[in-house]
Each structure stands twice: as C-alpha cells, then as structure tokens.
Amino acid sequence: MMDIQRIIILFGLAVTAYLLVLAWNEDYSGKIDLSEQGFLSQTTDYPNVLDDMPQALTSNDVPDVVPQLDSQVVQVETFRKPTKNHYVVVRTDVLDITIDLLGGDIVRVALPAYPAMLDTPDIPFLLVDPRNSYSAQSGLIGPDGIDKSGDRPLFTSQFKRYDLDDGELLNVDLFYRSESGVNITKQFVFRKGDYLVDVSYLVENQSQSELQIAFFSQIKRDGQDPHDINGNSMGLKPFVGAATRSNDELYKKLSFDDITDEAYKAKIVGGYIAMVQHYFVSAWIPDSEENVTYRVRKLANQDIYLLGFTSALVNIPVNTSRQIGAQYYAGPKDQYRLEQIAEGLNLTVDYGFLWWLAQPLFYLLTLIHGYFNNWGVAIILLTIIVKTLLFPLSAASFKSMAKMRKLQPEMTRLKERYGDDKQKFSQAMMELYKKEGANPLGGCFPILLQMPVFLALYWTLMESVELRQAPFMLWIEDLSVMDPYFVLPILMGISMYLTQMLQPEPPDPMQAKVFKMMPIMFTFFFLWFPSGLVLYWLVNNILSIMQQWFVTRQIEKGS
Numbered sequence: 001m002m003d004i005q006r007i008i009i010l011f012g013l014a015v016t017a018y019l020l021v022l023a024w025n026e027d028y029s030g031k032i033d034l035s036e037q038g039f040l041s042q043t044t045d046y047p048n049v050l051d052d053m054p055q056a057l058t059s060n061d062v063p064d065v066v067p068q069l070d071s072q073v074v075q076v077e078t079f080r081k082p083t084k085n086h087y088v089v090v091r092t093d094v095l096d097i098t099i100d101l102l103g104g105d106i107v108r109v110a111l112p113a114y115p116a117m118l119d120t121p122d123i124p125f126l127l128v129d130p131r132n133s134y135s136a137q138s139g140l141i142g143p144d145g146i147d148k149s150g151d152r153p154l155f156t157s158q159f160k161r162y163d164l165d166d167g168e169l170l171n172v173d174l175f176y177r178s179e180s181g182v183n184i185t186k187q188f189v190f191r192k193g194d195y196l197v198d199v200s201y202l203v204e205n206q207s208q209s210e211l212q213i214a215f216f217s218q219i220k221r222d223g224q225d226p227h228d229i230n231g232n233s234m235g236l237k238p239f240v241g242a243a244t245r246s247n248d249e250l251y252k253k254l255s256f257d258d259i260t261d262e263a264y265k266a267k268i269v270g271g272y273i274a275m276v277q278h279y280f281v282s283a284w285i286p287d288s289e290e291n292v293t294y295r296v297r298k299l300a301n302q303d304i305y306l307l308g309f310t311s312a313l314v315n316i317p318v319n320t321s322r323q324i325g326a327q328y329y330a331g332p333k334d335q336y337r338l339e340q341i342a343e344g345l346n347l348t349v350d351y352g353f354l355w356w357l358a359q360p361l362f363y364l365l366t367l368i369h370g371y372f373n374n375w376g377v378a379i380i381l382l383t384i385i386v387k388t389l390l391f392p393l394s395a396a397s398f399k400s401m402a403k404m405r406k407l408q409p410e411m412t413r414l415k416e417r418y419g420d421d422k423q424k425f426s427q428a429m430m431e432l433y434k435k436e437g438a439n440p441l442g443g444c445f446p447i448l449l450q451m452p453v454f455l456a457l458y459w460t461l462m463e464s465v466e467l468r469q470a471p472f473m474l475w476i477e478d479l480s481v482m483d484p485y486f487v488l489p490i491l492m493g494i495s496m497y498l499t500q501m502l503q504p505e506p507p508d509p510m511q512a513k514v515f516k517m518m519p520i521m522f523t524f525f526f527l528w529f530p531s532g533l534v535l536y537w538l539v540n541n542i543l544s545i546m547q548q549w550f551v552t553r554q555i556e557k558g559s
Contacts, residue, residue, distance in 0.1 A: 088157050090172055092164040092190050094331070095197075096124060103152040104174050104186045106136040109282070109330040111195075118469050118477060127280050127330055131227050133304060134275075136282060136328055138199055138217040142313050145213050146176060146184060155186060168192045181206040187325075195331025196341060204321040211316040215324045217284040218308025219275045223256040223298075226277050238278035242296050242307045243348050245271040250344030254296055259305055263297035272342040273307050276350075279465040282330040284308060285342045332465040335362070349463050357456040361386075362464060369466070375479055376472025379461070379532055383539040386453060391547065454540075461532045472535070479532035486527055488534040493523030495541035499548070 087107075090097045098108035109128035115121045128134045139147035146153040155174035164170040172188040182205060189198035205211050225240065242254040246266050253276075254264055269291050274283035286292045286309060296307040309326075316322045329341060339346035351358035364385065369378040411429065418425040461467060461479075468480045475485055483489060496519040526534050 086154075088159070088172065088174075089161045090170070090188065090190065091162070092170060093192055094195055095190065097197075097330075099172070099174070099188070100135075101155045101157065101174065103137065103139060103147070104155050105138065106197075106328065106330075109136075111280075111331060114280075114332065115469065125280070126227070128282060129227055132222050132224055134219075134221045136217070136219055136284070136330070137308075138215070138284075138326070138328075140184070140201055140203070140213045140324075141216050141310065142212050142214040144182075144211040146178070146182075147216075153184075164190060164192060178207075181208070182211065195329055195337075197328045197330075198325065199328050200323050200325030202321060202323045203316055205316045205318055207318065210318060212313050213316065213324075214313045215311040215326065216308060217286075217326050217328070218306050219273065219282060219284065220304060220306055221275055222303045223305060224303070239350070240277045241275075242305070243274045243276045243281075244294055244296070244307070245342070245344040251347035251350075253350075254307075256298075256305060259296055259307075260298050264295065266294045267291065268294070270342065271309075272345045273309055274345065274348055275307065276348050279333055279463075279468050280331065281333050281338075281348045283328070283342075283345060283348075285327045285329065285345070286311065287326070288342070333463070334465065335359075351456065351459040351463060354452055354456040354459065357452060358460045358463075361456055361460045365460065365464070366466070374472065375467050375470040375532065376476065376535060379479070379536050380539050382457075383536050384543065386457070387540060387543045387547075390453065457536060458533060461530065461536065467530070467532050470532075472531070476531050476535075479535070480530050482528050483531040483534060488531055488538055489523050489526040489529070492526055492534055492538040492541060493519045495538055495545065496522055499541055499544055 086101045088099045088101060090099065094111065094113050096108075096110040096112055097106055099105065100107045106128060108126070108130055110124040110126050112124045114125040116123045116125045128136060139145070139152070141147055153176045155176050157172070157174050162170060162172050168191065170190040172190070174186040174188075176184040176186070178184075182203065184204070185202040187198070187200050187202065189200075199217070201215065203211065203213065225238075239253070239255070241256055242259065242264075244252050244254070244264075244266070245268065246252045247268050258264075270286060270288040271292070271294065272283050272285045273294055273296070274281050290311060292309040292311050294307075294309045296305070298305050311324065314322060314324060327341070329338070329345075333349045335346040335349040338348065347355065361382070365375075365378050365382050368381050369375055372378060372381070414425060414428050418428060468478075470479045471477045472479055475487070476483065500515060500519065526537065
C-alpha cells in the first residue's frame with residue numbers, strides 16, 4: 001500500500017509537470033527583434049469572403065457576396081506601391097495608429113502604454129505589425145460597393161496627423177466622392193484611454209438609382225511568430241491564431257494549421273473575430289444584433305491568413321443616406337474590458353479548461369494588488385490565502401504522512417522479519433495500519449485534489465497582461481519572464497527538498513531515488529518559468545513546510 005501511495009503521488013506530480021510543459025509551449029516564449037519597426041506594407045491582399053447574396057464574381061482578395069461559388073474563386077495577388085502621402089497617423093494616449101488612405105485600412109498599431117522592452121521604454125509594443133503583413137481592413141462591397149476587383153478607393157483627409165491631446169473624443173474622417181454622385185465618409189472614432197475604435201461608413205446617395213452595398217471587415221496576417229515578444233532559451237512558442245464565437249461556443253480557437261487544413265465559415269448574430277497572441281489581441285466586432293457571415297481562411301500558395309465577416313446587403317434609396325460599420329479593438333487582453341465589448345471576447349484571455357477556477361483567482365489577485373500596488377506581493381498574499389483555504393485538505397494529507405513517518409521503524413522491522421515473502425509482509429503491514437489507524441492513501445488524494453488549483457494559478461499568472469513587465473523587488477524587474485540569476489528556482493528546489501525530508505521515505509530503494517531526483521528535475525524545469533510562477537511555487541512550498549511541521553508536532557504531542 002505504501003508503494004501504491006508513492007506511485008500515485010509520483011504520477012500526479014509527473015502529470016502536473018507534463019501539463020505545465022504543454023501549457024508553457026502553447027502560451028509562452030518567443031524572441032525579441034527590434035531591429036526594424038516596419039511602417040509600410042508593400043502588398044495589399046483582400047479575400048473572396050463569400051456570402052449568399054447576388055453579385056458578380058470578381059477574382060481578387062476583396063470579399064464578394066456570391067451564392068454557391070466558393071469552389072470557383074481564383075486568388076490573385078494585387079501588388080501596389082504605396083507612398084508616404086497615402087498614410088494618416090493617429091495618436092491617442094494609448095494608441096499610435098497608421099491608416100492607409102488607399103482603402104482606409106489600419107496598417108500599423110503601436111501601444112505606447114506597453115513598451116516593447118523594459119530597457120527601451122520609449123519604443124512601444126507593435127501589435128499590428130507590417131513585418132507580419134498584419135493589418136485591419138474594412139470596406140464596402142456588393143453591387144454598388146466601392147471596393148472593386150483590383151481597385152480600392154483612394155480616400156482623402158483634411159490632415160496627415162491627428163492627435164487626441166487633452167480631448168476625450170477624436171474623429172478622423174476620410175472622404176471619397178464618386179463620379180455618379182455617391183459621397184462616402186469613412187469615420188474612425190477614438191476615445192481617451194480606450195483601445196476600442198468605431199469604424200463606420202456614412203453613404204450619401206445623390207446618384208440616379210438605388211444603391212445596394214454591404215460592409216466587410218477582416219484581419220490579415222501571416223503565420224509567423226510576432227516579432228516583439230519576450231523570450232527564453234527554451235525556444236517554446238506562444239499560441240498565435242484566430243478566435244471567434246460560434247453558435248455552439250463562446251470561444252473557438254483556430255490555429256494556423258486548422259485554417260490551412262479547412263476554411264471556417266459560420267453565420268451568427270453578433271459575435272467577434274479576433275487574432276490572438278500572448279497578452280494582446282486585435283478583433284473586429286459587429287453590432288450585437290446584426291446577422292453576419294464569418295469566414296477564416298488561408299490564401300492559396302501564400303503564407304497569409306484572412307479572418308473577418310461580411311454584413312447583409314442594405315438598400316439606400318436616392319437622396320437618402322445610411323451609416324454602417326463595426327468596432328475594432330487592438331490592445332491588451334483586459335478581460336473585464338473585453339467582456340463589455342462582446343460576449344465571449346474576454347475568453348481570449350485563455351485560462352484553458354480551468355477557466356472557471358482561474359477567473360476568481362485573477363479577481364482576488366487584482367483585488368489584493370489594488371491595496372499593495374505590487375504584483376509580487378499580490379502573488380505572495382494570494383498564495384497564503386489559497387493555502388489557508390486548502391488547509392483542511394493539506395492537514396489530512398500531512399496527518400497521514402506524519403503517521404506513516406511514525407510507523408517507519410516498525411515497517412523496517414517487518415521488512416527484516418519477513419524478508420522476501422511479500423505476501424506475509426503485506427498482511428503484517430495491513431494489520432499494523434489497522435491497529436494504528438493509519439491510511440497509506442490518506443496523504444495522496446488531498447494532494448491530487450490541490451493540483452487543479454495550481455494549474456489554474458499557472459494559467460492565471462501566465463495569461464495576465466497585468467504581470468507583463470511588472471517589477472517585484474531587487475533584481476526581479478519583470479514577473480512575466482524568468483529570473484535572470486536563477487535565484488528563485490534554486491530556492492524553490494531547496495524548499496522542495498526540505499518538503500520531502502518531512503515525508504516518510506519510500507521502502508522501495510528505487511522509489512526513494514526517484515523521489516530524491518524530483519527537486520532537481522523541478523528546479524531544472526523552473527529555471528525558464530516566469531519568476532511570478534516560481535515565486536508562487538516557492539511560497540507554496542514554504543507554507544507547506546510550516547504546515548507539515550505544525551501538524552507533525554501536534555501528532556507527536558498527542559502520542
């Protein structure tokens with residue numbers, strides 16, 4: 001039975017370590033590249049996102065509304081040579097955006113509140129990065145749309161640069177006038193302190209006939225890693241890919257491999273379409289009551305992925321006007337703000353299958369941070385609170401271990417007495433357990449029950465953009481990256497070794513050797529883990545040692 005207990009605990013620790021490595025591989029790491037912050041993209045690509053409404057088929061990357069012609073679409077790459085005069089720069093307190101007047105697309109988004117690196121605070125993190133062919137595109141399609149095959153509209157603007165300054169609201173208007181008498185204003189609305197932008201078209205029909213148009217929006221990006229992300233020597237990569245809401249799921253992830261294998265299409269009311277990466281997200285959001293068609297696909301023979309939606313056709317009679325559009329978000333994965341914007345968008349802060357446990361842990365973490373203004377202190381206090389709440393489970397485990405440790409001398413005598421007769425040894429051991437009221441499995445299951453809490457805390461600390469570049473104390477300047485001097489992992493390994501010393505030694509010599517290797521193995525794994533997570537594990541181990549010592553002392557006093 002002692003062997004069974006050790007095997008179960010060892011298996012639980014191994015599974016935990018394996019899940020951590022898998023989660024790390026999915027969520028973290030990368031490389032830094034600030035050699036060139038790209039500004040202009042040399043190509044523009046627009047998709048054939050098909051809907052179920054009548055329109056002549058065209059063969060370029062602008063989405064068309066064509067019934068049942070998906071198999072007939074021919075991809076044609078359209079090359080353009082933009083000039084500096086084609087660009088408008090918009091700056092708010094939280095956004096630095098570049099808009100291409102050719103089509104009115106957002107081709108660059110930098111985030112001044114989030115430096116690319118700690119030692120370069122004046123260089124903002126580049127989210128929508130032209131080096132990744134990354135852009136947020138939108139336009140008007142349909143029989144009378146201005147985004148035609150191989151010909152996007154060239155807008156004009158009053159200024160080449162717009163600054164929010166001390167205002168609360170900033171409107172950026174782009175103008176297009178057609179020869180037929182259709183006047184179009186593409187408007188971007190920016191708000192102070194907000195990463196959400198309103199994008200709309202005001203269409204004034206002064207032509208001689210009724211107009212039929214539809215709105216489209218999409219995110220274009222290649223399948224390569226982001227350039228400006230924190231990394232480590234393990235070379236593991238974060239999840240970068242698409243996410244959307246379907247009729248069945250509030251959060252549906254689509255990796256680049258998934259999209260390559262099979263294009264995605266769905267019709268729903270409201271929803272969102274997003275490009276997700278570690279800590280940050282960009283997303284198009286239609287009106288919550290609008291019925292739209294979502295499409296996600298890869299351009300043929302190109303490393304370019306397109307994810308977006310098209311609206312239904314709208315009719316604009318002569319001498320009337322109509323405003324249509326959507327919202328665009330480009331910023332940090334702030335789950336509370338994202339939850340306000342669209343249902344399910346907050347789940348892009350991906351806590352995995354334990355999201356129901358991770359979300360309240362994050363709430364408690366932010367609540368503590370509000371009082372102490374230090375995320376390291378918040379992690380320590382959160383660990384203390386969680387450890388205190390789980391003490392009844394821990395105490396049951398510690399009591400079982402203490403009793404087993406107390407029986408170690410008697411176990412040794414039984415082993416010497418019965419030698420290799422395992423059957424008699426097992427019978428004598430069970431009688432001893434029954435006599436002393438000890439349960440060899442009593443210390444196992446409470447530990448296993450605590451593992452989901454640790455995994456939930458792992459995802460909480462890994463996915464929280466609030467911990468990005470957050471200092472703790474002394475040499476720990478960023479809790480989201482590894483300890484540069486490996487002090488915390490080494491202390492964690494020592495604490496894990498001390499924890500094992502308080503536990504009964506396995507009777508099997510091989511198991512004893514494996515358990516002695518566990519602190520070394522975990523120390524090696526944790527060398528590259530974020531210092532915030534290692535800090536949690538270290539504090540958790542220290543508290544476990546204190547609780548084990550307290551429970552063992554109480555049992556010894558009681559005897």
